[in-house]
Amino acid sequence: MLLLLLLILGCALLHEILALEHKIVWDTNAISAASITIAPGDTVVWSWSAQTHNLLSTASRGQCQYSGVWGSPDPANNGMYARKFDEVGEFHYFCAIHCGALKMFATISVKSKHIIASALIA
Numbered sequence: 838m839l840l841l842l843l844l845i846l847g848c849a850l851l852h853e854i855l856a857l858e859h860k861i862v863w864d865t866n867a868i869s870a871a872s873i874t875i876a877p878g879d880t881v882v883w884s885w886s887a888q889t890h891n892l893l894s895t896a897s898r899g900q901c902q903y904s905g906v907w908g909s910p911d912p913a914n915n916g917m918y919a920r921k922f923d924e925v926g927e928f929h930y931f932c933a934i935h936c937g938a939l940k941m942f943a944t945i946s947v948k949s950k951h952i953i954a955s956a957l958i959a
């Protein structure tokens with residue numbers, strides 16, 4: 838029983854140690870690069886300058902309607918926003934200013950490390 842507890846604790850600790858930070862430059866010229874796949878516990882840091890943006894969560898990809906779950910403050914010329922993703926899933930987001938005309942939306946896919954590893958090997 839103690840061994841099992843130590844194993845579980847070790848896995849949890851390993852997950853924390855292996856958590857990564859992913860940087861996204863949120864820019865109308867790099868929208869496709871804003872969709873990435875990460876692992877649970879990873880953090881995404883968006884930053885932008887020289888263009889006015891924000892980012893807001895939405896229920897489905899390409900929908901320009903704030904779901905109210907997460908997002909950065911009002912649009913600004915220079916901005917940064919960070920969020921840690923603990924749950925597996927698809928997390929869609931958009932820029933309130935450029936969503937419709939420039940299709941400035943993207944998705945953070947959170948997949949378990951095992952699935953990511955399998956995809957890399959295949």
Ligand SMILES: [Cu+2]
Pocket residue numbers: 889890891932933934935936941
């Ligand atoms: Cu924008």
